[in-house]
Amino acid sequence: MKKRLLVGTAVLAVAAFALTACAGTAGSGSSASGISKADAAKATSATDFGGIDGLVAAANAEGQLNVITLPPSWANYGAIIAGFEKKYPKITINSANPDGSSADEVSAAKAQKGQDTAPDVFDIGTAVLQQNLDLVAPYKVANWADIPDDFKDAKGAWYYDYSGLMSIGYDSKVIKTAPKSIDDLLGSAYQGKVAIKGDPTQANEAASAVYLAALQSKGTADNIQPGIDFFSKLKKAGNFLAVTPTEATVVSGETPVVLQWSYNNLAWGAAGGTSGNPDYKTVILPGTALGSYYNQAINVDAPHPAAARLWEEYIYSPEAQNLYLAAGAYPATLQAMIAAKTVDQKTLTTVGEPPKDFVQLTAAQATTAGTLLSSKWAAAIG
Amino acid sequence: MTTAVASAPAATTRGAGTSTRSRRRSAVWVGLLPFLAYVVIFLAVPAVLAVASGFFDSTGVFTFANLKALTSPQILNQFLASFGVSLVTAVIGAVVGAIICFALMGTKPDGVLRTVVDSASSVLAQFGGVMLAFAFIALIGTQGLLTQTLVHAGWAQNPLNHFGNNGTLLYQVPGLVIPYLYFQVPLMVLTFMPAMEGLKATWGEANATLGGTRFTYWTRIAMPILAPAFFGSVILLFANSFSSYATAAALISQGGIIPLAIKQATSSETVIGIANVAGVLALGMVIVMVILMSAYGLLQRRAARWQR
Numbered sequence: 012m013k014k015r016l017l018v019g020t021a022v023l024a025v026a027a028f029a030l031t032a033c034a035g036t037a038g039s040g041s042s043a044s045g046i047s048k049a050d051a052a053k054a055t056s057a058t059d060f061g062g063i064d065g066l067v068a069a070a071n072a073e074g075q076l077n078v079i080t081l082p083p084s085w086a087n088y089g090a091i092i093a094g095f096e097k098k099y100p101k102i103t104i105n106s107a108n109p110d111g112s113s114a115d116e117v118s119a120a121k122a123q124k125g126q127d128t129a130p131d132v133f134d135i136g137t138a139v140l141q142q143n144l145d146l147v148a149p150y151k152v153a154n155w156a157d158i159p160d161d162f163k164d165a166k167g168a169w170y171y172d173y174s175g176l177m178s179i180g181y182d183s184k185v186i187k188t189a190p191k192s193i194d195d196l197l198g199s200a201y202q203g204k205v206a207i208k209g210d211p212t213q214a215n216e217a218a219s220a221v222y223l224a225a226l227q228s229k230g231t232a233d234n235i236q237p238g239i240d241f242f243s244k245l246k247k248a249g250n251f252l253a254v255t256p257t258e259a260t261v262v263s264g265e266t267p268v269v270l271q272w273s274y275n276n277l278a279w280g281a282a283g284g285t286s287g288n289p290d291y292k293t294v295i296l297p298g299t300a301l302g303s304y305y306n307q308a309i310n311v312d313a314p315h316p317a318a319a320r321l322w323e324e325y326i327y328s329p330e331a332q333n334l335y336l337a338a339g340a341y342p343a344t345l346q347a348m349i350a351a352k353t354v355d356q357k358t359l360t361t362v363g364e365p366p367k368d369f370v371q372l373t374a375a376q377a378t379t380a381g382t383l384l385s386s387k388w389a390a391a392i393g
Numbered sequence: 394m395t396t397a398v399a400s401a402p403a404a405t406t407r408g409a410g411t412s413t414r415s416r417r418r419s420a421v422w423v424g425l426l427p428f429l430a431y432v433v434i435f436l437a438v439p440a441v442l443a444v445a446s447g448f449f450d451s452t453g454v455f456t457f458a459n460l461k462a463l464t465s466p467q468i469l470n471q472f473l474a475s476f477g478v479s480l481v482t483a484v485i486g487a488v489v490g491a492i493i494c495f496a497l498m499g500t501k502p503d504g505v506l507r508t509v510v511d512s513a514s515s516v517l518a519q520f521g522g523v524m525l526a527f528a529f530i531a532l533i534g535t536q537g538l539l540t541q542t543l544v545h546a547g548w549a550q551n552p553l554n555h556f557g558n559n560g561t562l563l564y565q566v567p568g569l570v571i572p573y574l575y576f577q578v579p580l581m582v583l584t585f586m587p588a589m590e591g592l593k594a595t596w597g598e599a600n601a602t603l604g605g606t607r608f609t610y611w612t613r614i615a616m617p618i619l620a621p622a623f624f625g626s627v628i629l630l631f632a633n634s635f636s637s638y639a640t641a642a643a644l645i646s647q648g649g650i651i652p653l654a655i656k657q658a659t660s661s662e663t664v665i666g667i668a669n670v671a672g673v674l675a676l677g678m679v680i681v682m683v684i685l686m687s688a689y690g691l692l693q694r695r696a697a698r699w700q701r
Contacts, residue, residue, distance in 0.1 A: 113662040139662050142451075203535070203560030210647050210657055218663040249558040252535075253565065255646040265535050381663040389467040389648050 051316040055167060056151045057324065060317065063153065066324065069317035071101040076318040078104055079119055079130040080111040084258050084283065086173055086274045087338035094334060095325050102318055112214060113139040120146050124312050131319035133308045136215045138377040140169055140306050147308040150320055152327040157347035162304065171304035172326060173274075173340040176295050176369060177223035180276030182267040184290045193227035193241065193296060196268070197248050205245060206252040206266040208275075212385050219303055220270035221388075222372060222380065226299040232372050235380045236387070243391040251392060262288045272303075277339035277362075293339075300369035304343070329353035341365045444679060447672025459673045468654060472677065474566045475635055475650040482573040483630035489574075490581020491623060494589045497582075502590070511586070514579035521576050526643035529572045535561045566649050572640050577630050584629055588622035588696060625692035632685045636678070651678060 060066040083089030113136040123129035149167035163170040211218040225238030256266035280291035332342035333355040348354040556562035638652040658671035
């Protein structure tokens with residue numbers, strides 16, 4: 012009797028495993044709004060839904076949208092997500108792994124393929140995207156023409172969303188005079204204070220700090236070695252702080268100087284309100300500036316294909332583009348918005364127009380730089 | 394999972410035998426089945442998949458090329474750093490833990506002090522990860538309580554915020570020793586205390602009867618008997634620290650130790666296409682762990698001889 016009970020338990024346990032394993036795949040089926048999920052996944056513009064109202068209806072029927080690696084304090088994503096949920100109250104946004112990397116987006120899409128929890132949309136770095144073009148579905152938003160031609164894939168596989176400029180954020184209570192050149196960071200006032208956003212062989216934003224140092228020290232986008240040398244000097248001077256900064260470490264004073272995208276430095280300062288550090292200032296160094304556009308793209312296996320497409324329509328609406336701008340991130344349609352006067356003029360004045368030209372590493376340059384970093388970085392700061 | 398299912402009919406056939414003893418044994422095996430299934434699904438399968446991933450390139454073609462990572466100076470340095478941190482925390486943890494056990498031997502076995510230390514150790518040995526990292530950031534981070542107290546006392550560049558001209562101690566590999574000891578010492582107390590308690594009073598009496606001193610008791614009887622248990626515990630502590638990830642990940646942002654190198658390989662957005670290298674690094678860690686755990690098993694068997 013007892014034995015049978017045990018066997019029963021074991022069978023039940025195995026069955027439970029099998030069931031949970033299958034549960035993820037069972038969530039498909041056609042939506043109530045006329046267009047099937049398969050058709051929604053093939054839609055390349057709102058016209059395929061019979062216009063924007065059809066798209067909204069299909070997205071409402073799905074009721075969910077999975078976004079990934081969008082920290083609330085990054086480029087104003089907190090407000091952008093809240094804005095979407097307010098505009099489309101029938102759709103709930105599930106925000107996964109906010110502090111993850113572009114590579115984490117790709118691995119989530121691969122690992123959770125076919126499941127309800129897989130990411131619907133990506134906000135992804137160029138280098139990772141170019142290696143994974145089979146993961147994205149083409150789609151063109153209604154105001155596709157507003158995105159400059161060199162900012163998008165002609166077929167609509169990907170499109171730039173926003174860029175910041177690499178900047179130096181500093182706590183003005185600790186650092187009394189603003190840095191005027193990258194070499195200022197080597198001074199004794201910066202002893203143990205200069206942090207970057209993680210390991211450059213891992214995080215694009217940290218690597219971009221090295222690229223900026225290269226551009227500011229006679230290097231080029233093709234040759235970032237001077238940037239590695241700069242950080243080696245910074246380390247030898249005892250100024251390099253091996254902590255990954257967050258808004259919290261900036262507020263507490265743990266990381267007084269941070270090299271990162273301007274929209275993050277700005278967001279952690281006075282613009283961050285009560286959660287920011289009012290004494291935290293942002294400097295964009297004179298000389299060659301470094302920017303980097305992130306890309307929007309839709310997961311080809313998106314569990315909520317209509318909601319994913321509606322998200323892109325929303326992202327390129329002046330409403331969301333102005334939210335990027337408010338955080339100091341330059342949105343892709345900025346020039347078109349200036350021309351059409353849909354830009355929030357007050358915000359633009361505060362943030363300042365983007366410099367006429369800034370360097371952005373091409374996918375090939377980024378790959379070369381990454382290879383160099385992986386062989387030289389550890390020794391430089393070791 | 395296949396193995397677990399396959400073992401079930403085998404167990405039943407054996408259970409169908411005539412002797413009561415074998416029937417009882419089959420019941421034991423059936424009871425073990427859910428656990429076996431659990432271990433296979435959540436330990437064996439992921440481990441095999443992780444290691445196997447090291448032998449494929451990013452397009453899924455079989456290759457040995459990833460093994461080259463094990464010869465790169467950065468990876469070797471990170472293995473060395475991992476060994477260093479593990480060794481130092483294992484030895485310090487074992488010595489301090491053994492001294493605590495020794496001190497506790499003087500108290501009543503079911504007295505308040507020993508019960509409190511025992512249960513506190515069970516809790517603290519599991520206190521790791523981000524919580525532990527945060528506790529130490531609050532104490533000895535750049536803005537930590539102790540660091541700032543020293544600064545305000547006039548010691549502006551103290552060992553806590555200026556270690557080896559590399560800034561704050563806590564955010565460097567040597568600094569890991571401090572938080573790691575926080576869980577290593579209690580783990581030592583937990584694993585070593587039973588061995589200490591296994592020392593029989595009669596051995597001490599025999600030693601005294603034969604004219605031995607306290608010194609000869611410890612050097613000739615207690616220490617040789619405790620040695621396998623002690624070194625076994627050192628190995629366990631080494632393995633414990635070698636496989637720790639979350640505390641280090643929360644504290645160190647630049648490479649450092651092997652678990653962080655695995656993270657770098659799997660999630661890098663600047664060095665593209667090295668995710669499978671993580672499998673090779675995992676293989677390296679598995680080999681180290683297998684060697685350590687085999688040695689631990691051998692020493693445990695020797696230690697158990699005196700605990701019957």
